[in-house]
Amino acid sequence: MKKVKLIEEKDLTWIVLNREKLRNAIDVDVMDQLLEALHLAKINTSKAVVLIGEGNAAFCSGGDLSVFHELKTEQQALGMLSKMQNVLEEIFYFPKLTVSALNGTAVGGGCELATSCDLRIAAPHVKVGFIQGSLGITTGWGGASMLYERLPQPVAMEMLMTSRVYKADEARALGFLQGIILKEPFIEGVREWLAPYLKVENGVIAAYKHRFVDKVSRDDLSTRMKEEVALCAKLWETDEHHQAVDAFLNRT
Numbered sequence: 001m002k003k004v005k006l007i008e009e010k011d012l013t014w015i016v017l018n019r020e021k022l023r024n025a026i027d028v029d030v031m032d033q034l035l036e037a038l039h040l041a042k043i044n045t046s047k048a049v050v051l052i053g054e055g056n057a058a059f060c061s062g063g064d065l066s067v068f069h070e071l072k073t074e075q076q077a078l079g080m081l082s083k084m085q086n087v088l089e090e091i092f093y094f095p096k097l098t099v100s101a102l103n104g105t106a107v108g109g110g111c112e113l114a115t116s117c118d119l120r121i122a123a124p125h126v127k128v129g130f131i132q133g134s135l136g137i138t139t140g141w142g143g144a145s146m147l148y149e150r151l152p153q154p155v156a157m158e159m160l161m162t163s164r165v166y167k168a169d170e171a172r173a174l175g176f177l178q179g180i181i182l183k184e185p186f187i188e189g190v191r192e193w194l195a196p197y198l199k200v201e202n203g204v205i206a207a208y209k210h211r212f213v214d215k216v217s218r219d220d221l222s223t224r225m226k227e228e229v230a231l232c233a234k235l236w237e238t239d240e241h242h243q244a245v246d247a248f249l250n251r252t
Ligand SMILES: CC[C@@H](C(=O)O)C(=O)SCCNC(=O)CCNC(=O)[C@H](O)C(C)(C)COP(=O)(O)OP(=O)(O)OC[C@H]1O[C@@H](n2cnc3c(N)ncnc32)[C@H](O)[C@@H]1OP(=O)(O)O
Pocket: 021, 022, 023, 025, 057, 058, 060, 061, 062, 063, 064, 065, 066, 067, 068, 105, 107, 108, 109, 110, 112, 131, 132, 135, 138, 139, 140, 141, 248
């Protein structure tokens, strides 16, 4: 079974993280399959891409700790973290509208993935949090650099430095989320919320997307993300981080 599903409709491409039992955690296969799905979404005729998780417990729980806990050193971590940085960059500069539809909780790297998209919408029960600080690391996929592009600096700083987990309405008030989807089923609510964006032609969406990404130099953002990733890789090998991950994996 694919760990990432691609559902192509006329106007929308859905990219579905398909690891419900692990709360849609991201391993190396997911990274590869996300890139593959993005490539297909780029060349089809859809206007927008929606990232979503399978089930309604989680959008994405970040990196798959059951496999990534085996990465012990800075160098080992760096390879994995850089690979996902590349995926986030692809999404940030994707030539169509990108939307994270949070049907469930997004924590850690799950929030970074959501941040790479142009817009974030969520079901009311959802919680979001850049919890990396509580694991003794920082955002390892370059998500903080992107968050500083998306939100006012004090808001981004609060979300990152406090490692707080926010309810959906709090995240909406902060501007991290652009909408709360009350309609059920969630997917229908997402379609309804996105409908006004999809009334225009592909070229209109692509043009306005360009106006935004053109003002964020890819070289510059990429350099900042690489520095962010490298700093996280250094923290990765500390005892504090390994103990926090062990505590999660061995909880009873
Ligand atoms: C590594 C990259 C780094 C970055 O650069 O940002 C990160 O992503 S750091 C953040 C890593 N993620 C976490 O620390 C989150 C861990 N998960 C949770 O806190 C919770 O699971 C949840 C996401 C809040 C959901 O809670 P809940 O709905 O109560 O589910 P469970 O906790 O019972 O989990 C069910 C099942 O899934 C497994 N799981 C959950 N998250 C992960 C994960 N990130 N990696 C691997 N496995 C995960 C969990 O262990 C449970 O498994 P079983 O016990 O076998 O059922």
